[in-house]
């Protein structure tokens with residue numbers, strides 16, 4: 001596995017990106033209610049999809065690619081360079097678009113292309129492994145999705161220098177579908193197939209076929225739908241949406257099978273994962289309603305499709321925040337142990353559950369869920385106050401999650417560094433995940 005600083009830096013950046021996203025939605029609430037495709041709205045969208053979601057998913061990619069493939073990343077230095085390139089791109093793009101500075105926007109396109117090259121170079125080594133099953137296929141397809149999204153993004157950025165193309169809302173939507181489903185979504189669908197059995201203590205008799213359908217269906221469906229949207233071909237749009245629906249349906253069926261076979265009792269992680277899945281169902285309903293209404297009531301159709309994109313992002317955000325409450329304590333536990341930390345705040349052996357406050361974790365669930373709901377309602381109904389409330393709740397989520405997941409580990413790390421050396425014989429085995437973590 002890479003050193004803890006690699007995934008943790010991506011995840012810390014994601015929470016700061018979420019704060020920026022929330023603040024920007026408050027700032028641009030009136031402009032985005034008037035026109036969800038205006039530049040201020042596009043800036044807020046990219047703080048969400050790039051600075052928050054992409055940074056978080058890239059953190060998971062760097063952490064879990066070695067676990068899933070059984071091979072290390074090509075280089076840790078490359079991972080750090082990838083972090084810097086994507087972080088700079090993720091902030092430069094919305095700032096450039098929001099403040100109408102074409103030079104900054106152009107720089108963001110170059111940085112994103114650089115980030116893509118570094119990412120592909122680093123991951124190509126572990127992803128060339130054979131015989132490791134569907135999660136590896138998912139990570140390979142996600143890399144292709146990342147390439148398609150970034151190349152399209154760089155083209156859009158280029159267009160801003162000279163208005164070469166006619167970028168209709170349909171064409172813009174193609175990027176949203178590629179980025180959210182063929183890149184970030186497929187990564188989550190693949191990685192979840194490794195994480196859910198562990199976190200839910202669920203071992204399915206056979207989930208491999210559903211897992212394959214989920215990965216391939218989501219990726220192919222998103223690619224065909226995006227192609228249809230980009231070329232204005234309704235038959236490809238409907239065919240792609242149908243295949244995407246099959247893929248996402250298989251993902252939900254797999255979650256249901258894990259829930260039925262789990263041996264761990266219901267906990268906050270399960271609530272996050274189940275709510276994330278519910279956002280996917282909301283997104284499908286809104287997208288279908290929007291597509292059917294679009295020809296007759298254009299503005300209402302556009303608003304519903306915009307709300308569907310928010311719910312799609314909500315699916316990934318809710319899952320990311322929920323999994324962060326499992327994965328960050330896991331990484332930090334190993335870090336503390338390597339520094340000689342043996343005991344939690346109560347003096348008992350250190351457990352994953354000691355590494356954050358559970359009441360604040362519950363509050364994070366509340367803010368992120370109501371934040372997504374408010375933003376969905378606000379953009380779906382062009383309702384300015386709801387957009388502002390959604391932004392405030394998303395910003396609060398970033399602040400609470402980052403503080404909650406880092407405060408206790410930092411306290412314990414300081415205590416370990418400044419306190420007496422612990423007796424060598426103290427508890428040395430890893431905590432039993434079934435008992436210690438939530």
Ligand code: HEM
Pocket residue numbers: 036037038041042045046049050054093108109112149150152153154156157160167169172173175176177178179180183184309
């Ligand atoms: C996960 C990745 C991404 C997602 C989900 C995404 C999503 C979107 C969406 C939904 C829109 C339309 C917004 C609207 O009309 O309100 C859009 C537009 C845009 N995106 Fe992205 N994007 C991603 C990555 C990128 C990258 C990497 C770049 C550039 C390097 C980029 C550059 C742009 C530009 C310039 C536009 C505006 C196009 C225009 O002028 O109409 N995006 N994106």
